[in-house]
Amino acid sequence: MLKIDSHTHILPKKLPNWSEKFGYGDFIYLQHHKKGYAKMMRGNQFFREIKENAWNPDLRIKEYEKFHTQVQVVCTIPVMFSYWARPLDCLELSKYLNDHLADLLVKHPKHYLGLATIPMQDTELAIQELERCKQIGLQGVQIGSNVNDLNLNEERFFPIFEACEKLSMAVLVHPWNMMGEKNMQRYWLPWLVGMPAETSRAICSMIFGGVFERLPKLRVNFAHAGGSFLPTLGRIQHGFDCRPDLVAIDNNVSPRNYLKHFWVDSATHDPMMLEYVIKLIGSEKITLGTDYPFPLGDLEIGKFIEEMGLEKNVVENIFYRSALEWLNVPLERFS
């Protein structure tokens, strides 16, 4: 069976020293300090150690073979977004990363699909780069759950979503810049508590801001099974119902109506929660997604799903049909 991992991250092996080039800011750069490993540095601060599977496409393909998975949808690591930078500098950085992806897709068309990154802090430049990425063969774009603390309902982002719809570019919303981060550094809580909340914040903002209502053909996938949105939908729906004066101010359509309007990935790390998600939105809206190659990812690439005893059709939806639909890629590409 074809398996498409809809949520994986990759970097070029080498990153320019943008801080030096642009003369400001803590842009990420890589220190290849020992064989097979590199340190992601943010300015002089250590951010994260990554392994060769973060940049070596052949090694990645091999690692995926162990889990009978043929295709990886790749995008950058959210810390690379650089939405805080000067727009033209972020555009340059984005182009560098996007060209790397485009090149990868040309070299390995059966193994990789790609999602761009764009300078969300500048609507015009973002659309310009989105159009270019369409030309160079990427399938969509990854954006953050917020942009410098602005939520995705903001009018300034709407033309970008509109362009995604028009160009048929898929969108992956990934949590980052986590709320509450500075007050819960201990125990990795920005990742364990902040990230699921970020994704719920993004989905709520897009629903209540009317983005899905105004752009019915926009195809959006939310990381980590939509974070805490789907399991707290009862509360969110009740909030909409009981205080429309606070919640339904920009869009009076009930949140439950949008459950078939977007995708989420399968990264629940828990069969019981995945069952809940399947029951709620249907397997045709769930894409296999792992967050590979990071430790918090589902690094057995959906093995827990294989072990759930789901119907074949449900597994097929999750493993490839939903992703093909979300990305608007024909099955034939992989046959």
Place this chain on the structure above:
Amino acid sequence: MLKIDSHTHILPKKLPNWSEKFGYGDFIYLQHHKKGYAKMMRGNQFFREIKENAWNPDLRIKEYEKFHTQVQVVCTIPVMFSYWARPLDCLELSKYLNDHLADLLVKHPKHYLGLATIPMQDTELAIQELERCKQIGLQGVQIGSNVNDLNLNEERFFPIFEACEKLSMAVLVHPWNMMGEKNMQRYWLPWLVGMPAETSRAICSMIFGGVFERLPKLRVNFAHAGGSFLPTLGRIQHGFDCRPDLVAIDNNVSPRNYLKHFWVDSATHDPMMLEYVIKLIGSEKITLGTDYPFPLGDLEIGKFIEEMGLEKNVVENIFYRSALEWLNVPLERFS
């Protein structure tokens, strides 16, 4: 069948003007601007309008009769915590609220149980007031999901939890002071997104900080079905497993081991999510809880649970047995 609502809020009809008395700060006061309604004011800022059922015990008992519910566990509204105030001022305010509850319990012993509020910003005063509240007949204490942005694993809070265990005072952890609040004012997101995250933050902090490990007899209930903690447990557990260097630094016992160590209330507003919670922690760890009398509450007092077709034993657990266990109150009190 006995029904105990484990999560409801109440205020005295009159609040002193503490800002005037103490000479600083935006303490909450009430403006009874029309019959049956009052405005909660924070300084000169309107915070929330409440109705008579927020302060009138007889009216509340009548409203509960419609839903065949005999007992309400009452506590203050989290905005009253005043953890930001000078400790002695917060103590005075807490005493005022706690005396009001104690008086209510004496007058209506078959209808009310009560949870104190204590000045968490001062460990010694908090314990002093906790001991006094035990004496005046309260069953436990309600605390916030964080205390002035400090998490519940902080050593300064441990003696308070220790005193709760020693005194057999139950604890209700309620979300408040929501992470990300200032960046998501629109669409009521602090309540719809921030609150579930706050409760997850609190549970994670208590688990990873070793509070449950060190105090196995401490009885804690978490509001709103534990917020986003239970449905994102897969991610949290995986984080613990894959990065013990970040997560297991203060307690190396797996989070799943604590699923029988605490209670959550039933306020999911959704039968499917409640089923998930029942499957995960068992009905003996779920207490009927509504957040009455506020609009975001389950104001039909567990009607959706009655309609779920659950086994009688499961419903009995949720409707009263779990609450009696959590509060350490004998069934005979209500017969």
